Amino acid sequence: MNNLYLRTDWGVVDILSTVAGIGDFEKLKVHAESITIAGKLCRLIGLEDLIKAKEAIGRDKDLQAVKERRVIAAKKSTVVKKRTAPWRWPCVKEIRLSEN
Numbered sequence: 001m002n003n004l005y006l007r008t009d010w011g012v013v014d015i016l017s018t019v020a021g022i023g024d025f026e027k028l029k030v031h032a033e034s035i036t037i038a039g040k041l042c043r044l045i046g047l048e049d050l051i052k053a054k055e056a057i058g059r060d061k062d063l064q065a066v067k068e069r070r071v072i073a074a075k076k077s078t079v080v081k082k083r084t085a086p087w088r089w090p091c092v093k094e095i096r097l098s099e100n
Contacts, residue, residue: 021056022049047073 004015018024022045031046045053051069054062 019045019049019053021052021054047076 002017006013006015019028022028028045028049029043031049032043033046034041034043036042047069051066051073054066054069
């Protein structure tokens with residue numbers, strides 16, 4: 001299994017074994033961002049790595065997302081703010097496995 005996609009109350013969560021343009025988890029965790037969700041620390045792809053990944057994929061929708069994320073990156077504060085989500089865990093609605 002290469003990828004796992006979970007449809008939750010909070011949206012789709014992609015769990016990927018590698019990310020185009022970046023590599024595996026070891027490379028991603030260098031610039032990962034940490035947030036607290038329902039009291040648990042979670043690591044997410046960093047904004048600059050997300051931009052690189054979307055550029056590497058190169059689909060029209062990803063290139064549009066790159067433009068949007070560059071605006072976000074330009075406005076992003078240098079001070080990391082503590083972010084928390086609602087107390088409850090998301091309910092998984094769908095699980096899709098991909099070999100690609």
